[in-house]
Amino acid sequence: MGRGQCTKIPSTRLQDFVTHTICKLSPSKSSSCSSQSSGTPYPIAHYVNCDNFSTPYRHFLAIITVGTKPQTFAEAVKDEQWRQAMKHEIHALEHNDTWTMEPLPLRKKAIGCKWVYRIKYNSDGSIERFKARLVILGNNQVEGLDYNEKFAHVAKMITVRTFLAAAVAKSWELHQMDVHNAFLHGDLEEEVYMKMPPGFRSPTLNQVCRL
Amino acid sequence: MRQAPRCWFAKLAGALKQYGFQQSHSDYSLFTLHKGTLQLHVLVYVDDLIISGNNSAAIHTFKHYSSTCFHMKDLGSLKYFLGIEVARNSTGLFLCQRKYALDIISEVGMLGVKLVAFPLDQNHHLPLADGPPLSDPDHYRCLVGRLIYLSITRPELSYCVHMLAQFMQHPHQEHWEAALRIVRYLKGNPGQGILLRADCDLQLYAWCDSDWASCPLTRRSITGWFVLLGNSPISWKTRKQHTVSRSSAEAEYRSMATATCELIWLKALL
Numbered sequence: 498m499g500r501g502q503c504t505k506i507p508s509t510r511l512q513d514f515v516t517h518t519i520c521k522l523s524p525s526k527s528s529s530c531s532s533q534s535s536g537t538p539y540p541i542a543h544y545v546n547c548d549n550f551s552t553p554y555r556h557f558l559a560i561i562t563v564g565t566k567p568q569t570f571a572e573a574v575k576d577e578q579w580r581q582a583m584k585h586e587i588h589a590l591e592h593n594d595t596w597t598m599e600p601l602p603l604r605k606k607a608i609g610c611k612w613v614y615r616i617k618y619n620s621d622g623s624i625e626r627f628k629a630r631l632v633i634l635g636n637n638q639v640e641g642l643d644y645n646e647k648f649a650h651v652a653k654m655i656t657v658r659t660f661l662a663a664a665v666a667k668s669w670e671l672h673q674m675d676v677h678n679a680f681l682h683g684d685l686e687e688e689v690y691m692k693m694p695p696g697f698r699s700p701t702l703n704q705v706c707r708l
Numbered sequence: 709m710r711q712a713p714r715c716w717f718a719k720l721a722g723a724l725k726q727y728g729f730q731q732s733h734s735d736y737s738l739f740t741l742h743k744g745t746l747q748l749h750v751l752v753y754v755d756d757l758i759i760s761g762n763n764s765a766a767i768h769t770f771k772h773y774s775s776t777c778f779h780m781k782d783l784g785s786l787k788y789f790l791g792i793e794v795a796r797n798s799t800g801l802f803l804c805q806r807k808y809a810l811d812i813i814s815e816v817g818m819l820g821v822k823l824v825a826f827p828l829d830q831n832h833h834l835p836l837a838d839g840p841p842l843s844d845p846d847h848y849r850c851l852v853g854r855l856i857y858l859s860i861t862r863p864e865l866s867y868c869v870h871m872l873a874q875f876m877q878h879p880h881q882e883h884w885e886a887a888l889r890i891v892r893y894l895k896g897n898p899g900q901g902i903l904l905r906a907d908c909d910l911q912l913y914a915w916c917d918s919d920w921a922s923c924p925l926t927r928r929s930i931t932g933w934f935v936l937l938g939n940s941p942i943s944w945k946t947r948k949q950h951t952v953s954r955s956s957a958e959a960e961y962r963s964m965a966t967a968t969c970e971l972i973w974l975k976a977l978l
Contacts, residue, residue: 608798649713652737662940664760680712
């Protein structure tokens with residue numbers, strides 16, 4: 498999951514209090530709503546101002562600010578869109594030959610998995626699709642058995658800023674690309690077994706997915 | 709899967725090299741391609757790629773190539789990357805984490821609080837806090853972690869976050885209050901960010917400073933540095949020095965050394 502994309506759970510420290518009576522206004526309206534009474538002398542609308550942004554950009558900001566997604570499988574099955582999304586993901590996984598169905602060998606442990614949901618947006622802010630991602634519970638993997646080397650580096654934030662600053666100074670174009678199911682593309686060296694994903698059943702009993 | 713990111717990066721790096729890209733030695737996530745006058749740069753952040761170059765046709769050719777290798781989606785020009793909102797006009801590129809800041813504020817339930825003008829008390833005694841330890845340190849750790857990520861586009865938070873992050877292991881009540889004060893400060897201007905200017909030379913300018921023995925527990929000094937590329941802020945840091953300095957001059961020399969280190973690295977990167 499991307500940073501800042503996790504579903505926000507209200508703090509347990511605050512559960513005895515009423516905290517969210519001051520609702521967050523969508524940024525595109527913020528300037529016009531500033532006179533509205535929200536029960537506090539310091540409403541957030543006084544401090545968020547998008548007047549200087551163009552209308553399409555405001556639209557984009559408004560949409561990424563709202564949006565809810567289910568937290569658990571039980572919540573998601575109730576909604577057709579999320580069911581579709583899960584089917585899609587399974588389809589993508591099968592299309593990629595991610596696993597083969599096999600009985601679990603002796604002295605091997607299958608690792609569990611769970612669903613993670615998120616909403617993807619287009620660059621103009623409209624909802625692009627509902628995305629369900631099947632994740633394996635990697636915290637149950639054992640070093641040396643299920644994996645050996647696992648270090649992967651990411652770009653330093655200083656590099657990102659330098660890269661952008663240099664590109665802007667040279668007035669170069671900046672484009673962005675995103676890889677679908679990035680981690681499915683890698684080739685696995687180790688032998689790992691996974692339990693069946695929630696909501697899907699194998700035709701024969703005692704089958705697991707070999708990755 | 710634990711090893712999935714590693715497998716993926718190896719595969720992507722292989723594909724880029726096959727296309728003729730050179731992996732930068734200063735940051736392995738940066739790939740560059742020089743062919744005559746053509747220059748193409750690709751920065752990889754796990755599954756997100758930023759592409760820039762001086763030739764828009766070449767960018768499109770590269771995009772096409774990478775879409776054939778992997779199942780990729782072209783997101784057009786850069787707009788929203790790692791939770792950073794990007795707005796571009798003729799002045800330059802503006803980076804901010806408005807949504808992220810608002811999320812932090814609403815998460816701690818402080819949308820309605822009064823503002824404070826600066827993030828940390830000037831004469832704070834955070835290292836010597838003797839209040840009750842927090843019963844729920846995870847909450848504090850989570851908040852400080854988010855503030856660390858927020859400091860990507862907010863250099864002014866660098867010092868406060870540096871202070872708070874020292875108490876992750878055993879946070880006390882005072883530390884929690886200081887963290888909440890930062891959130892109240894954030895509310896004053898959640899959309900503040902940095903502007904990377906278009907009209908500038910590619911010259912590096914650096915500033916550094918240090919105080920002397922400001923940490924009452926270890927007597928170590930704190931170094932700070934700030935680097936501009938032309939007029940665009942790119943690198944900043946507040947860091948405690950590794951050794952105890954016996955004079956302020958010694959501390960200052962150490963801070964210059966660290967800043968020079970950073971400059972050498974940045975020069976290699978450019």
